[in-house]
Amino acid sequence: MKKRKVELVVISDVHLGTFGCHAKELLNYLSSIKPKILVLNGDIIDIWQFRKSYFPKIHLKVIQKILSMASKGTKVYYITGNHDELLRKFSDTKMGNFSIIDKLVLDIDDKKAWIFHGDVFDLSVQHSKWIAKLGGLGYDYLILLNRFVNWCLHKMGKEPYSFSKKIKGSVKKAVKYISDFETTATDLAIEKQYDYVICGHIHEPRIIEKSNKNGTTVYLNSGDWVENLTALEYNRKRWKLFRYADCNYTEDEEDMFEMEHLMGEQLIASIVFSKQINSF
Numbered sequence: 001m002k003k004r005k006v007e008l009v010v011i012s013d014v015h016l017g018t019f020g021c022h023a024k025e026l027l028n029y030l031s032s033i034k035p036k037i038l039v040l041n042g043d044i045i046d047i048w049q050f051r052k053s054y055f056p057k058i059h060l061k062v063i064q065k066i067l068s069m070a071s072k073g074t075k076v077y078y079i080t081g082n083h084d085e086l087l088r089k090f091s092d093t094k095m096g097n098f099s100i101i102d103k104l105v106l107d108i109d110d111k112k113a114w115i116f117h118g119d120v121f122d123l124s125v126q127h128s129k130w131i132a133k134l135g136g137l138g139y140d141y142l143i144l145l146n147r148f149v150n151w152c153l154h155k156m157g158k159e160p161y162s163f164s165k166k167i168k169g170s171v172k173k174a175v176k177y178i179s180d181f182e183t184t185a186t187d188l189a190i191e192k193q194y195d196y197v198i199c200g201h202i203h204e205p206r207i208i209e210k211s212n213k214n215g216t217t218v219y220l221n222s223g224d225w226v227e228n229l230t231a232l233e234y235n236r237k238r239w240k241l242f243r244y245a246d247c248n249y250t251e252d253e254e255d256m257f258e259m260e261h262l263m264g265e266q267l268i269a270s271i272v273f274s275k276q277i278n279s280f
Contacts, residue, residue, distance in 0.1 A: 003031075003032060003033055003034040004032060004033050004034065005033075005034050005035075005235075006033050006034065006035045006036070006233050006234070006235050007035065007036050007037065007108075007234050007235050007236075008035060008036065008037045008038075008039070008106070008108065008232075008233070008234040008235075009033060009035040009037070009038050009039070009231055009232065009233055009234075010039040010041055010115065010198055010220075010222045010231065010232040010233075011026070011038075011039075011040060011041065011044075011222055011225065011231045011232075012040070012041035012042050012043060012044075012081070012117065012199075012200025012201070012222045012223070012224065013041075013042065013043045013081070013200050013201065013203055013222075013223070013224035013225065013226065014026060014040075014043065014044045014045075014062070014224070014225045014226075015043055015044075015045075015046040015083065015224075015225070015226055016044060016045045016046060016055075016059045016062060016063070017045060017046045017047075017054065017055050017059060018046045018054075018226075019054065020146075020226040020227075021046075021059065021225060021226060022225050022226065022229055022244075023056070023058045023059045023061070023062050023225075024058050025225070025229055025244050026062055026225045026229075027058065027061055027062050027065055028244075029231065029242070029244060029247075030062070030065050030066070030069070031065065033233075034074075035069075035074055036074065036075065037074065037075045037076075037077070037106070038066070038069060038070075038074050038075070038076045038077070039076075039077045039079065039104065039115055039198075040066070040076065040077065040078045040079060041079050041081070041115060041116075041117055041198065041199070041200040041222055042079050042080060042081020042082070042083075042084065042116075042117030042118070042119070042200050042201065043081035043082065043083040043084055043117065043200065043201070044078065044081075044084060045063075045083075045084050045087075046083045046084070047083060047084050047085070047086050047087075048082075048083045067098065070096060070097040070098040071096070071097070073097065074097060075097050075099075076097055076098045076099070077099050077101060077104050077115075078098070078099065078100045078101070079101055079102065079103060079104055079115060079116060079117055080100065080101070080102055080117065081117035081118075081119055081200065081201065082117070082119035082122070082201070085119075087100055088102060102116070103115065103116040104116070105194075108196070108234060109237050111195035111196065112193070112194045112195050112196070113194065113195065113196040113197075113198055114189055114192065114194040114196065114197050114198070115197075115198040115199075116198075116199065117199065117200050117201050118181065118185065118199035118200055118201035118202065119201050121180075121181055121184050121185070121201075122201070178202055178204055181199075181201075181202055182206070182208075182210065182219055182221075183210075185197050185199055185219060186210035186212070186217050186219045187212060189217040189219075190210075190211075190212055190214050190215045190216065190217050191214065193215070194217060195217060195218065196217065196218045196219075196220060196239075197217055197218070197219055197220070198220045198221070198222070198232065199219075199220070199221050199222075200221065200222050200223075200224070202221065203223060203224040203226065203227060203228065204221055204223065204228075205221055205222065205223030205224075205228050205230040205241055205243075206219065206220065206221045206223075206241075207219075207220050207221075207232075207239055207241050218239070220232055220239060223241075228243070229243065229244035229245060230242060230243050230244070
């Protein structure tokens, strides 16, 4: 496969170690590009929901691929998020081309990009972490159910359907949260005179110019690799929102959805494991 050369790639919210993670698709994408800089903008490994009963080889291959890219010259910045916040103990650690940090400012063609995950805006994470974790567990099982339904729809030749997008779109509080998140990020970026503000966290891919009375900035969100399968790419002075669905990667049905593993012993073990945690 011929690799595309890209100056900068930003991905976030991969959630390795959960049932909803599309690790195979992400591995396909990473294998197709050759970026100078790769920014992992938080929630790459889902330490919150990590369980010994579920961490497939394909998830490990994604980690190996990222480390391989770093060894071959790509500068990799791992920005910590809320689901991998344990890594914040190692912030400012650098190993060759691989760095672990909490936030990043990059100079891109004489413009400044401010990059961070975005959970600092989330009060439920800061003040009621156990509620956020419980919500994350429910979200994981919702995504698992959704993948099963979409597998059935695929068999019938029908378009996939997103439960969580439907819920987000119909709940006014969710819509307001996303809007408030974007406004807070852009207002701060304009105040700090950054040309770009790049976040993850809310699983909503987006590129939009935002203004207030003090100025203008460009808000970008890299989306996720659970539902949207998106990334941000910067090349030749232009930003692009990459969507995996728009590409012609070949997949066989067995790899697309590991039915035996997801609906078999590992799923049962995971449910038992989560019940044990909730009993404490």
